[in-house]
Amino acid sequence: MRIALVPLDERPVNVDIPRQVAAIAGVELVLPPAEAMPAFRRPADIGALHAWLRDVVDDPATSHLVVCVDTLVHGGIIPARITDDSVVTALRRLDLLRELTAASPALVVTAASLIMRASNSYSNVEEPPYWKDYGRELHALGGELHRMLETEVTAGERAASAVESSIPSEVRSDFERRRLRNHMINLASLGLHEEGVIETLALTADDTAPYSAGSAEQVWLRHWTRALPSGRSVLMYPGADEVGAVLVARAIAAVAGSPRWAIVCGEPDGLDRVPNFENAPLLDSLTRQIVASGGRVAEAGETPDLVVVAHAPDPARGDFFGSRPDSDPAATERTVAAVRAALDSGAGVALADVRFSNGGDPDLVDRLAEEGLLLRLWSYGGWNTAGNTIGAAVAHAAAGWAGRRLGTLDETEARRALLMRILDDRAYQSGTRLAMHTDEFGGSIGPVAPDAQRSAVARIRRELQSYLDGVTAPSAPWSVVDVELPWARSFEIGLVLEPA
Template identity: 75%
Template sequence: MRIALVPLDERPVNVDLPRQVAAIAGVELLLPPDDAMPDFRAPADVDALHGWLRRLVVSGDVEQLVVCVDTLVHGGIIPARITDDSTSTALHRLGLLRELKATAPDLRLTAASLIMRASNSYSSVEEPSYWSEYGRELHALGGDLHRMLEVDATGGERTTTPVDTPVPDAVRRDFELRRLRNHTINLAALALHEEGVVSTLTLTADDTAPSSAGSAEQLWLRHWARALPRGHEVLMYPGADEVGAVLVARAISERVGTPTWRISCGEAGGLDRVPNFENAPLTDSLNRQIVASGGRLAEADETPDLIVVAHAPDPARGDYFGRRPDSDPVATASTVAAVRDALDTGAIVALADVRFSNGGDPELVDALADAGLLLRLSSYGGWNTAGNSIGGAVAQAAALWAGRSLGTADDVAVRRALLTRILDDRAYQSDTRLGMHEAEFAGRIGPIDESAQEAAEARIARELQGYLDRVAPAGEPWRIQRLTLPWHRSFEIGLDLAREDW
């Protein structure tokens, strides 16, 4: 089985994680050539990318195609926010999907398109340059407009008074036109799905909030999803960087069936909380990620194939950017108990560690290791947003189920993926990165220069290898083969693990 993926960008979470998902199931994943991929703010070579896709489809060497629309039409997740492509140019590029389907009518095509974020920050690292001066004001403007939309929808008092905002008209015009372009592409993707060009469509909301520009746009998109006969099949939920891995897992699972899942949480009420950077309760995000990966929730009288245990969010305690939030011993103990109970059923068990944003809960991970439960998990996720963490964990577990059903599952790949996430999400994000935040990274995400990066990578590799030596089981000598800071900043690492006796 061969699946091709156009990833969201070139970072490990969008390339290595989907590759690991495919490897778990024993499936080959084809990726674009390096010279066609984006490089941080520099967009992908869209012409080269389209040429690769045409050649691949004409050759007949691929059964399923998973496409991140932001890369297909703009060259990546950040270029989708900052480039000056016209709406007509973007729509023309999106039309390639119709061409590919006409060339290969049996091709199963899955697409993911993002609802553009409006980050509540003054960081312009991943945004237009004016974000450093007006970022929080633009985020607030989206919230105000969303609330006005809700008043309109509920028959409240309507007003044509301009929104009161300190954002200059030129900046506001530029940003809102970018949002309008993104929304037009999402509507066009809905049309491609309705026409049958796209078999599965996800519209995921990147870094949003209950009242925000992205949440308002979801209302409009849901209207059209309700209006179109096939619209109920469209998947809409919080997420971004995990989408490639989730949809690769779905493409594999579709080959063998629909796995059943059960959601478990040790804390009463934990599933009802809304995680940071999202606009829906945790239970909704878990359910939607499960469905996106090709699964469904088990009925009450069914024995599930897989269980996802959620370490419930606690937004009031903060996150792992620059400081260490306090863990909750009671919550930790309840999640350990939930993991033990899930493992005792014999099901495939995924752990979504969404207690904190931007890093896993070290107290939980270490408690699981001490109890001998950590490496009995099939997958783990605790990086960045709840959607990212849930999606990664669910995708790896779903791939294992599919691989076992196909008879091609790779146990070494399962272990490699699990250890990679533990090292990244717990050992680096929640420990080593904090220790380096001020000295090596000057109290910010980045960027850092070449000499500082070399020293930082050496320290990270040394500390993570020490943690790996502590948690790896006896008889499995794993080592860090490669470690990089791919975007020359602290926020993400690239990590390759090798087992020395293989």
């Protein structure tokens, strides 16, 4: 089986995690050449990317194509927010999928298209330049308009609000036209799904809130998923950077079968909570990520193949963006008990550590290590948003199940993936990065100057190796071979990890 992937961008989370999912299951994954990929704010080389796609799809060994539409038509996740390409140009690029399936009728296309975010911040690192002055106002305006959509559908015109009046008309026009363009691409993707060009379509909401511009657009998109005969099979849930890994797992499930999942949470109300940056209860997100990965939630009386244990969100305590929030010892112990019970059941266990955004709960991970439970997990996730965390953990565990079922499991790759997530999400994001935040990183996520990067990378590598030595057995050591800051900032790292 060969899967071709067009990732959301070039960062390790969008390239390495999908690659690990395929490697765990013993499946071949092919990726575009580096020169065709985006680089932070620079868009992908669309011509080179499309040429590569035509070549790889022309090979009959390529049975599945997983494509992130934002890269296919805009050049990446950030270019989708900042480039000035017209709707017509973007639609022509999207039409490549129709061309590819016409030339290769047996090709199975799985696609993900993002509902564009409106970040509640004044950071323009990943946004248009005016975000530094009007970002929070634009986010708030999206929330206002969403509420009006619910309550004033037939109310007609209204006076401008204070938030709306605070945003220059040229800024508002530019931002809303970008949203309109991307929304039209999402609608066109729904059309391709209805035609059968796209077999599976995921419309995922990037960095949103219960009331926001993105959530309003989901209302419109849900209308069309209800109207179109094939629309009810469209996947819609919070997420972004994890989507490539999840959909690669789904492609593998087409051959391996559909694993049965149980969802467990140590806190009675934990699954009802809405995590930061999302617009749905945790249970909904877990269920949708499982379905997106090709699995299904086990029915009452069924024995699950896999269990996802959720360390429930606690948004009121903050996150790991720049300081360490307080852990809850009682919640930690309940999750430890849930993990132990899941492992003792004999199922493969994925741990979705969504307690805090932007890093795993140190107390939980360290307690699991003390109890000898951490390295018995099939997968772990604790990075960035809940959707990112859940998707990576579910995809890795699903790949492990598929590899065992097919007889192609790569145990070394499975261990590598688990250790890399522990190192990145717990040891770095909620450990070393915080310790370096003020002095080495200047109290921000970036950019980090070249000289500072060299010293930072050296410290990160030392500290991650020390943490790794503490959780692995002396008889089975691993080495942190390389560390990088892929976007020259502290927010994410790339790791190379090898058996020692």
